[in-house]
Amino acid sequence: MNQTPLSEFPLNPRLAADTHFVTSLELCNVLLVNDARFVWLILVPRIEGAIEVFHLDELQKVQLATEIDQISGVVLDLTNCEKLNVGALGNIVRQLHVHIIAREISDAAWPGPVWGVGTAKPYSAEAKSTLLKKIKSRL
């Protein structure tokens, strides 16, 4: 499938509502989940209609892996976390998206997965701005 230009890419409304836009990479938009309990980024390939990773063509798959690697590095550098969780689930939002989450033994969901656990704790405007700056400075 062809890549959609950034300005025309229709982000799923639920993803848009639950996240802050960070930046756009070659293939993916990078989003910060608005939940201060976890440092949690999401990559969304700008490929309209893609639901599963195998819907991407070979070059796009390689690029997605590269960007997962890049964002994993950013999250690790930011948090020095105990473990990264990387996953493409999409049971609720079908638009293909990949979660990259810093996990800590002290976090609200450890050692379980984060999805569906408790209630998101939105960032304050200041915390959001500070974190977005830290992320962008590493990209």
Place this chain on the structure above:
Amino acid sequence: MNQTPLSEFPLNPRLAADTHFVTSLELCNVLLVNDARFVWLILVPRIEGAIEVFHLDELQKVQLATEIDQISGVVLDLTNCEKLNVGALGNIVRQLHVHIIAREISDAAWPGPVWGVGTAKPYSAEAKSTLLKKIKSRL
């Protein structure tokens, strides 16, 4: 990190206890989780000491992506499932492993993730044998 020969690769004991061995691919061992509630395969790269995907070298990362793709195709072909869930978590078992799970709207965890939900329902010897044959015939 160098790849460990198949015969010498030390699979984490918990992964070994919870799964049946399916086959070995170029990089990974393929395991079937012993839980008949889900068609759930796991890829374990035979790279001793790897915990995160970025611990693999560039060629190993590409090979892992190829094998995730291959196993995703097998799972989809077997189940025609509603959604694939693909994830590398490792909060409990640190040895790098990637889950590939067929999800159905009627399954025991939908639309949440499967990890930590309820109690595994082991396969009968016959069901296990039948499913392993079906998986192997697609590899």
